[in-house]
Amino acid sequence: MSVVSAVPFMKPLHMRSPVPRGRRHTLPASEFRSLSLEDAISVFEIEREAFISVSGECPLHLDEVRHFLSLCPELSLGWFEEGRLVAFIIGSLWDQERLTMDALTLHKPHGPTVHIHVLAVHRTFRQQGKGSILMWRYLQYLRCLPYVRRAVLMCEDFLVPFYQKSGFKVQGPSEITVGPLTFIEMFYPVRGHAFMRRNSGC
Numbered sequence: 774m775s776v777v778s779a780v781p782f783m784k785p786l787h788m789r790s791p792v793p794r795g796r797r798h799t800l801p802a803s804e805f806r807s808l809s810l811e812d813a814i815s816v817f818e819i820e821r822e823a824f825i826s827v828s829g830e831c832p833l834h835l836d837e838v839r840h841f842l843s844l845c846p847e848l849s850l851g852w853f854e855e856g857r858l859v860a861f862i863i864g865s866l867w868d869q870e871r872l873t874m875d876a877l878t879l880h881k882p883h884g885p886t887v888h889i890h891v892l893a894v895h896r897t898f899r900q901q902g903k904g905s906i907l908m909w910r911y912l913q914y915l916r917c918l919p920y921v922r923r924a925v926l927m928c929e930d931f932l933v934p935f936y937q938k939s940g941f942k943v944q945g946p947s948e949i950t951v952g953p954l955t956f957i958e959m960f961y962p963v964r965g966h967a968f969m970r971r972n973s974g975c
Contacts, residue, residue: 805910808849808861813838815858816851816893823893830951832891833863837878841865841890844880848887850911852903860894860903862911864924872927872958874949887915887963889926908939915963923963927956 808816817835824831833841841863842849848864867876868884876888889911894904915921927947928936936959937943947956 802855804853805907806851806853807846808842808851808863809846810839810842812851812858812861813842816842816861816863819858819861819895820891820893822896824891830954838863840878841880845882850907850914852907854898858895859898860892860907862889862892862907864889864911867925871944872925872947872949877949883920885920885922887921887924889924904935905939908936912939912961912963918963921963924961925958927958929954930957933957933959 813835816838817831817833820831820833820838845865848866850862851858852860864887865880866882866884867879867886867888868881869876869886872888877890892904892908894907912924915924924941925944926936926941927949933943939961941959941961944958944960947958949956
């Protein structure tokens with residue numbers, strides 16, 4: 774409800790920090806990678822804290838997190854700091870122009886649209902721009918997937934400006950409701966497939 778591969782911008786980003794002489798770091802300071810089933814509990818803990826406190830609902834329950842990380846882990850992206858998950862996005866494929874209730878639980882393998890289910894940042898890392906950075910990297914990655922034409926998400930009204938800053942456009946009210954919650958559906962046109970393939974190793 775609003776949310777890797779061998780391309781250069783998706784490779785782990787290592788930012789070295791001073792280490793006392795005689796000690797060796799075994800984990801990169803900062804790394805971006807697809808999520809795995811082993812990350813599911815960490816994902817759900819961050820998501821639960823982020824959403825329950827605001828809306829009382831989680832976009833994805835733990836079994837749904839595991840469901841999507843089993844079916845389409847390549848459409849997820851996690852940001853790890855020294856091995857600790859600090860922010861993530863989970864997406865799946867969809868095959869219709871607008872989202873329906875089925876989009877909340879289904880992955881359509883031949884769909885041209887990425888449905889971004891959730892983007893969440895750990896509470897101790899908020900207000901640092903991490904959500905915007907992670908979304909930017911995710912959208913750049915989608916440009917390298919030749920079958921993806923657009924990304925869609927649904928969010929509450931107060932989040933619309935955040936996603937507009939990332940390039941999403943308002944499509945209108947979503948037909949999906951969860952209890953008393955209503956949502957705005959937004960989309961991002963994924964362009965430049967050929968350009969990205971020629972110039973970024975896609």
